[in-house]
Amino acid sequence: MLADPETLRCLELISQAALDARLWTPALTAVTAMFRSEHAILFSNKASWSSWPFKATSGLDDRDLARFFAAETMHLWEPWHRAMVPGKVVPHHQVVSDAVFEETELYNDIIRPTGTFYGTCFQQDGDGLSFHLNVCRRRRVGAFSPHETQKLQTLTAHVTLALRLQHRFAVLEGRAELLSRTFDRMEDGVIVLDARGNPVVLNAAAQRHIARQNGIARGTGGMRGGTKASTEKLRQAIARAALPMGADATRMHLPRRPPQPPLLVDILPLGQLALSSPGSTPPSVVIFLREPNEPVTLDRAAVTDFYRLTRREGDIAALLMDGMTVEMIAKRLELTQGTVRNHLKRIFEKTAVHSQVALLAVLRSFGRR
Numbered sequence: 001m002l003a004d005p006e007t008l009r010c011l012e013l014i015s016q017a018a019l020d021a022r023l024w025t026p027a028l029t030a031v032t033a034m035f036r037s038e039h040a041i042l043f044s045n046k047a048s049w050s051s052w053p054f055k056a057t058s059g060l061d062d063r064d065l066a067r068f069f070a071a072e073t074m075h076l077w078e079p080w081h082r083a084m085v086p087g088k089v090v091p092h093h094q095v096v097s098d099a100v101f102e103e104t105e106l107y108n109d110i111i112r113p114t115g116t117f118y119g120t121c122f123q124q125d126g127d128g129l130s131f132h133l134n135v136c137r138r139r140r141v142g143a144f145s146p147h148e149t150q151k152l153q154t155l156t157a158h159v160t161l162a163l164r165l166q167h168r169f170a171v172l173e174g175r176a177e178l179l180s181r182t183f184d185r186m187e188d189g190v191i192v193l194d195a196r197g198n199p200v201v202l203n204a205a206a207q208r209h210i211a212r213q214n215g216i217a218r219g220t221g222g223m224r225g226g227t228k229a230s231t232e233k234l235r236q237a238i239a240r241a242a243l244p245m246g247a248d249a250t251r252m253h254l255p256r257r258p259p260q261p262p263l264l265v266d267i268l269p270l271g272q273l274a275l276s277s278p279g280s281t282p283p284s285v286v287i288f289l290r291e292p293n294e295p296v297t298l299d300r301a302a303v304t305d306f307y308r309l310t311r312r313e314g315d316i317a318a319l320l321m322d323g324m325t326v327e328m329i330a331k332r333l334e335l336t337q338g339t340v341r342n343h344l345k346r347i348f349e350k351t352a353v354h355s356q357v358a359l360l361a362v363l364r365s366f367g368r369r
Contacts, residue, residue, distance in 0.1 A: 006034055007151075011158055017056075018162035019169075024056035031155065032058055035148055037137035038116050041068070042159070044167075045123075046130040052167055054131070060114065067110050076106040084123040089153045091120045091144040111136070120144045122156045129167050133159060188364060189289030195242045197222030197235065197285075209289050215256035215263040216289065223287070225254045234265070241269045241285045251323050253292070264290040266323055268356060288360070297321070303366040307350045316343050320356065321363045 013027035028040040039059030044052050057065065067073065083095040092101065101107050102117075111117070117139035123132050133156065144152070189206035191199055199218065202210070210217055215226050216234070223238065224231040237250040253262035266288040298321040304314045312333075319329045326344070330337045344356070353359050 006030070007155075010034055010155070014155070014158045014162050018165040021054075021056070021166060025058055028056060028058035031135060031152075032137075035135055035137065035144070035152065036141050037135050039064075039114060040133070040135045041065075042131065042133045042163075044129065044131045046125070048128075048130045048167075052129070052170060054163075054166075064114050067113070073106075073110060076104075076110060080106075080121065081123075084121060086123050086125040089120055089122045089149050089156060091149055092118060093143045118143050120149060120152060122152070122159075124156070124160050124163075129164055131163055189287075191223070191287040191289070193223070193238060193242075193285040193287065195284040197238050197242070199223070206287075206289060209263070214260065215254040216265070226256060230254050234267075237267045238285050238287075241267050243269075261292050264292045266290070268360070298363055299366045303363060306366075307347075309347065309350060313343055313347050313350075316340060317347060317359075317363055320344075320360065 010027065010030040013023055013030055017023040017027050024042060028042060032038065032040045037059075039057065041055070041057045041060060043049070043055040048054075055065075060068075080092075080095060084090060096104070098117075107117075111119075114136065115138060116136035118141070119134055119136040121132065121134050124130065135152065187205060189209045190201070190203040191206045192201035194200050209215070215230075217224055217226075219231070221235075223234060225234045233252060234254065237252060241250065250267040252265050252267070254265055255262050268286050268288075269284065298318045300314050300318055303309065303317060304311075309317065315333060316329055319332060324332065326337050326340050329335075330340045333340070344359075347359060348354060351359060351362050353362060
């Protein structure tokens with residue numbers, strides 16, 4: 001059914017729009033041409049509008065959109081919203097007869113100024129995304145036929161996939177931006193890597209370190225040190241941390257050009273930092289960069305009071321801040337590793353994080369140099 005050149009071009013534009021939202025306008029223009037229509041509008045709605053306000057149109061001007069989305073006219077759309085079957089294209093003549101429709105306030109005040117009469121709607125709900133597609137054409141063209149309705153139904157599957165991908169990319173970019181802004185407040189350098197060792201997020205301090213290319217830099221095969229030996233050591237530690245059962249932490253010193261002392265580096269597996277998104281390459285490892293002559297100590301009183309930590313939880317938080325692993329903390333406090341992990345779990349709950357690296361980011365905001 002969808003093998004003609006016009007349709008294939010339309011599908012190509014829809015697919016490309018997943019990566020470039022600017023292409024939704026030419027994609028919708030192609031849809032309107034295919035169905036002999038005048039305009040089309042695609043927008044997120046319901047709860048999705050507040051979290052991801054998205055809107056793309058073809059054939060409508062600002063005055064049309066102002067009428068369509070005016071708060072005082074929202075009640076006029078209610079009969080249509082109730083008639084929608086999620087996941088199914090619904091032509092307007094299946095909702096109301098032409099004679100009744102041309103007498104409605106919705107038609108005369110909102111739709112008629114666009115020069116159109118017949119429309120067909122598609123509402124999609126689910127997978128954290130709700131959106132609405134509407135295609136309208138002039139009365140003389142006639143109502144949407146069953147064949148056209150089925151053809152548009154097939155197209156909506158591609159629209160749904162493209163929008164879901166775009167939404168996931170937007171969520172991922174938003175989380176990365178939020179994480180980057182959080183890390184930018186830290187004096188330590190922070191580099192978040194994916195499983196292949198490619199940087200996903202670099203805070204301002206890390207960017208300064210890398211720009212100097214003294215001790216650590218970006219290379220074609222991933223992060224590299226200042227020497228061949230340090231590069232090999234660094235990449236081995238990153239590879240270990242990227243494993244599903246990666247070590248709790250690795251600390252090393254990367255040599256730099258004299259007279260600067262070696263750079264202190266902590267490498268940790270990311271765990272569940274809630275940054276990944278389905279269909280994306282998830283972040284896997286985080287690197288903290290610190291000048292060895294600028295130690296950071298935890299303001300235990302502040303963090304304990306703020307998060308209502310117990311004395312033992314404060315002990316473990318402070319030792320974790322010092323770069324100790326679970327095994328090292330257990331030996332220092334003469335506890336089992338299981339007991340330390342149980343304390344960490346309660347600390348996670350109180351600080352609303354889900355991994356050691358996320359906890360470190362929180363604790364470092366209570367750090368004192």
